[in-house]
Amino acid sequence: MISDKTFIAATRFGFGEPPSSLQEIGTHYGDWLSQQLQPHPLPKELAGIPDSATLLMENFAMRKQRRMDRKANKAVKPFGNLLRKHYIQQAAARTRQAMVSERPLFERLVQFWSNHFAISVDKPQVLSIAGCYENEAIRPYILGSFKNLLLAVVSHPAMLVYLDNWTSIGPNSQMGRRRKKGLNENLAREILELHTLGVDGGYQQADVIALAKALTGWTVGGVRPQAGGKPGQFHFLNNAHQPGAVTVLGKAYAQHRAKQGVTILEDLARHPATAQFIGEKLYRHFISEQPDPVAVEKLKQAFLENEGDLMAVYQVLLNLKQAWQPIAHKFKTPNELVISTYRSLQLSAPQDRQLVGLIDQLGQPLFRPGSPAGWPERNSHWDGGSLLMKRIEWIDSLSDRVSRSVDPSALAEGLLGPQLSKRTRSAVKRAESASQSLALLLLSPEFQRR
Amino acid sequence: MNRKALHRREVLRLLSVAGASLPFMPALPAMATPSQSKDNPARLVWLQLRGGMDGLGAIPPYGEGRLKRLRPTLAQETTGEDALIPLDGLFGLHHRLPTFADLYRDKELIIAPAVGSPYRGRSHFDGQKILENGTTLASTPVGWLNRTLSSTAANTALAVSPAVPLVLSGPARVNNWSPSRLPGTNDDLLKRLEWLYRNDTQLSKRLQEATETEGMVDSEAANARIRRNRVLPKELVRQAARFLAAPDGPNILTLEAGGWDTHSGQGAGRGRLANQLAALDNAIAILRDTLAAQWNNIVVVITSEFGRTVKENGTNGTDHGTGGALFLAGGAVNGGRIVGDWPGLGSNDLYQGRDLYPATDTRAILKGVLHDHLAVAEGKLHDQIFPDSKNIKAMGGLIKPS
Numbered sequence: 001m002i003s004d005k006t007f008i009a010a011t012r013f014g015f016g017e018p019p020s021s022l023q024e025i026g027t028h029y030g031d032w033l034s035q036q037l038q039p040h041p042l043p044k045e046l047a048g049i050p051d052s053a054t055l056l057m058e059n060f061a062m063r064k065q066r067r068m069d070r071k072a073n074k075a076v077k078p079f080g081n082l083l084r085k086h087y088i089q090q091a092a093a094r095t096r097q098a099m100v101s102e103r104p105l106f107e108r109l110v111q112f113w114s115n116h117f118a119i120s121v122d123k124p125q126v127l128s129i130a131g132c133y134e135n136e137a138i139r140p141y142i143l144g145s146f147k148n149l150l151l152a153v154v155s156h157p158a159m160l161v162y163l164d165n166w167t168s169i170g171p172n173s174q175m176g177r178r179r180k181k182g183l184n185e186n187l188a189r190e191i192l193e194l195h196t197l198g199v200d201g202g203y204q205q206a207d208v209i210a211l212a213k214a215l216t217g218w219t220v221g222g223v224r225p226q227a228g229g230k231p232g233q234f235h236f237l238n239n240a241h242q243p244g245a246v247t248v249l250g251k252a253y254a255q256h257r258a259k260q261g262v263t264i265l266e267d268l269a270r271h272p273a274t275a276q277f278i279g280e281k282l283y284r285h286f287i288s289e290q291p292d293p294v295a296v297e298k299l300k301q302a303f304l305e306n307e308g309d310l311m312a313v314y315q316v317l318l319n320l321k322q323a324w325q326p327i328a329h330k331f332k333t334p335n336e337l338v339i340s341t342y343r344s345l346q347l348s349a350p351q352d353r354q355l356v357g358l359i360d361q362l363g364q365p366l367f368r369p370g371s372p373a374g375w376p377e378r379n380s381h382w383d384g385g386s387l388l389m390k391r392i393e394w395i396d397s398l399s400d401r402v403s404r405s406v407d408p409s410a411l412a413e414g415l416l417g418p419q420l421s422k423r424t425r426s427a428v429k430r431a432e433s434a435s436q437s438l439a440l441l442l443l444s445p446e447f448q449r450r
Numbered sequence: 451m452n453r454k455a456l457h458r459r460e461v462l463r464l465l466s467v468a469g470a471s472l473p474f475m476p477a478l479p480a481m482a483t484p485s486q487s488k489d490n491p492a493r494l495v496w497l498q499l500r501g502g503m504d505g506l507g508a509i510p511p512y513g514e515g516r517l518k519r520l521r522p523t524l525a526q527e528t529t530g531e532d533a534l535i536p537l538d539g540l541f542g543l544h545h546r547l548p549t550f551a552d553l554y555r556d557k558e559l560i561i562a563p564a565v566g567s568p569y570r571g572r573s574h575f576d577g578q579k580i581l582e583n584g585t586t587l588a589s590t591p592v593g594w595l596n597r598t599l600s601s602t603a604a605n606t607a608l609a610v611s612p613a614v615p616l617v618l619s620g621p622a623r624v625n626n627w628s629p630s631r632l633p634g635t636n637d638d639l640l641k642r643l644e645w646l647y648r649n650d651t652q653l654s655k656r657l658q659e660a661t662e663t664e665g666m667v668d669s670e671a672a673n674a675r676i677r678r679n680r681v682l683p684k685e686l687v688r689q690a691a692r693f694l695a696a697p698d699g700p701n702i703l704t705l706e707a708g709g710w711d712t713h714s715g716q717g718a719g720r721g722r723l724a725n726q727l728a729a730l731d732n733a734i735a736i737l738r739d740t741l742a743a744q745w746n747n748i749v750v751v752i753t754s755e756f757g758r759t760v761k762e763n764g765t766n767g768t769d770h771g772t773g774g775a776l777f778l779a780g781g782a783v784n785g786g787r788i789v790g791d792w793p794g795l796g797s798n799d800l801y802q803g804r805d806l807y808p809a810t811d812t813r814a815i816l817k818g819v820l821h822d823h824l825a826v827a828e829g830k831l832h833d834q835i836f837p838d839s840k841n842i843k844a845m846g847g848l849i850k851p852s
Binding site: 171181185205331381389392436 | 573575642645646647662708
């Protein structure tokens with residue numbers, strides 16, 4: 001019989017485990033979690049994906065061709081399908097990786113940070129690189145310092161394109177004075193509001209503008225011929241950079257070129273408001289929507305005392321008593337539900353297009369949260385009547401297909417252990433068929449939450 | 451601050467051609483008599499545009515000479531293929547809003563070109579929260595439309611969206627629907643789920659709402675391919691209209707549409723904003739045509755969390771602003787008018803030197819609609835539904851007297 005803590009380690013910190021794995025983990029759940037937080041090479045599932053620079057240039061080339069064809073009144077060759085193919089390959093790969101990984105806590109953290117630094121593919125220029133962005137700017141940095149993660153994200157072409165910074169021009173820069181084009185505040189605003197200090201973090205509009213000025217020139221290479229730089233990669237274009245010092249949160253930054261922006265980001269990465277904001281977000285994601293202020297303070301202090309070293313913060317998170325209390329407060333998102341269902345039943349995932357389409361149907365189109373704020377950490381966002389009905393429909397149809405290979409009553413005990421309520425045990429036992437029995441198990445409150 | 455509102459109105463009277471005027475906010479009549487008949491109850495649709503719709507793009511004040519200078523690539527032409535639709539000498543409609551123009555001519559559209567919630571930041575998320583919760587604090591988790599349900603007896607509401615939006619969130623029960631492409635499920639499973647969820651407050655409530663709403667869906671329509679990436683897909687809007695038309699259906703319905711955050715490549719007569727407006731226009735046309743029998747007692751409120759910057763930015767777009775546009779469309783609307791003060795686009799008239807000044811508080815208009823169309827008692831408007839808002843007078847005259 002597995003213990004509460006084993007179950008919690010697997011479902012709250014991981015993505016769920018089959019009964020055999022829960023038995024194996026047993027009382028060593030602490031070690032099981034820590035060993036997942038070791039650096040490791042890029043997993044096999046993700047190895048076949050081209051790099052973002054190549055795909056971004058492909059995207060831009062096709063858009064340019066389309067513009068030229070339109071001007072010349074030629075028939076435009078549609079390329080949406082190719083871009084969508086990349087998108088589906090990447091979204092499916094990361095979902096499959098979460099289903100099979102021996103480091104589900106690591107995968108969960110990748111998804112957490114990817115959502116914190118969200119981009120959204122409803123902006124077509126990033127459709128084919130959303131997964132690449134996650135592999136290149138998030139995955140390698142989540143065990144290090146927040147500062148390095150932030151710098152990787154802000155300088156990644158996907159983010160620079162998504163939030164329009166790549167075409168932002170300092171008004172007094174060479175290009176600015178010539179072209180009378182100007183500043184775009186989008187990235188700067190979202191860095192302050194969503195990535196670091198948070199909307200109540202104490203910044204003003206003037207700080208947004210100042211940061212935006214510092215970030216002018218942070219662009220993508222090789223897209224405009226005169227801009228230079230390695231195609232599809234971060235390129236600093238001094239001609240577009242707003243000259244002069246800027247003041248952010250009362251401090252003056254007189255550095256030149258990209259160093260100005262880097263220095264500001266480094267300071268934001270160690271700001272107490274950032275530590276507070278990140279602490280709350282981690283609590284909200286892992287434990288509950290109502291953060292306990294004492295726990296958040298512990299996370300904040302861990303962040304500040306260790307200069308934003310994320311491993312130190314994770315250690316505190318994994319040791320919070322709130323993290324281990326048996327009541328599950330978090331309703332599983334569609335993504336979590338699908339991953340945990342396939343993991344727990346050890347089913348092989350459907351093929352790419354079906355898999356991605358399924359999670360979309362359940363209400364969570366992967367890499368398309370629709371805004372840089374990402375998916376909200378709110379149960380009420382996912383449990384609305386219509387989304388609940390869709391889960392029911394999917395689980396009903398899945399259970400029909402797989403119930404022959406499963407013994408639902410034994411599974412209920414093995415899977416939920418001490419969490420299995422009398423009511424669920426009874427419903428599973430009295431169902432009219434194995435298929436209905438499995439459906440009720442998967443739809444049980446114990447499986448629907450973590 | 452020296453608002454030049456009076457001066458503006460004088461200028462506008464001189465320019466006015468087609469007779470559209472900007473009345474002062476008339477005082478609320480002592481006894482509003484909304485039209486409420488059992489056969490055709492008053493219906494309200496809240497259509498929220500998420501992302502900050504550019505009011506100056508939807509309702510171009512082409513009569514302001516400086517508009518072209520402020521927006522060299524975004525100001526619409528007054529002649530040619532994509533010319534705006536002039537309404538009076540000052541305001542026009544974007545040419546991709548022909549249904550709106552028809553409604554204006556038929557006196558079924560009111561335009562408010564410079565409105566805003568009390569929110570003065572520029573965050574979408576906080577702006578939307580304050581627009582939807584009807585207070586001055588983003589943290590309030592209950593929407594004003596939910597409080598309207600709590601304060602009145604005869605109204606029922608449905609959110610047509612994947613999740614219940616904040617405007618309808620709260621203690622009063624509402625239903626929620628959005629289309630599914632999954633195979634339907636059987637009644638026996640649902641019955642057993644009801645039993646399984648009996649001790650779980652959250653899940654039992656949600657299951658009940660889900661099963662109630664599914665009972666009202668036209669299954670053929672629901673199975674029709676609804677393209678997910680479209681703004682206000684036709685089949686979605688049609689189904690929303692059918693919900694409203696159903697005899698035991700909701701009389702309050704919410705819809706939403708994103709894609710309005712045009713920071714770059716906004717376009718003038720053509721482009722991103724034009725395409726968005728075309729989808730919006732089409733949605734209103736579908737509502738009007740599908741709800742033909744009920745249209746004369748419907749008000750559709752269309753607005754966004756804020757407008758956008760007056761000057762275009764460095765990437766042929768606009769950034770988050772303050773004052774924005776609001777439309778009231780429907781047969782019950784006392785339309786063919788432009789309401790609220792027009793603050794103007796002169797540099798001294800702008801909010802913080804960059805945004806259109808929000809001359810009318812959105813709540814003034816919402817109160818007017820709730821009072822005159824849904825018979826909500828005036829006392830409730832100023833403290834229950836919109837807390838701490840006694841200084842915001844309800845705007846009268848928005849609804850046709852019955």
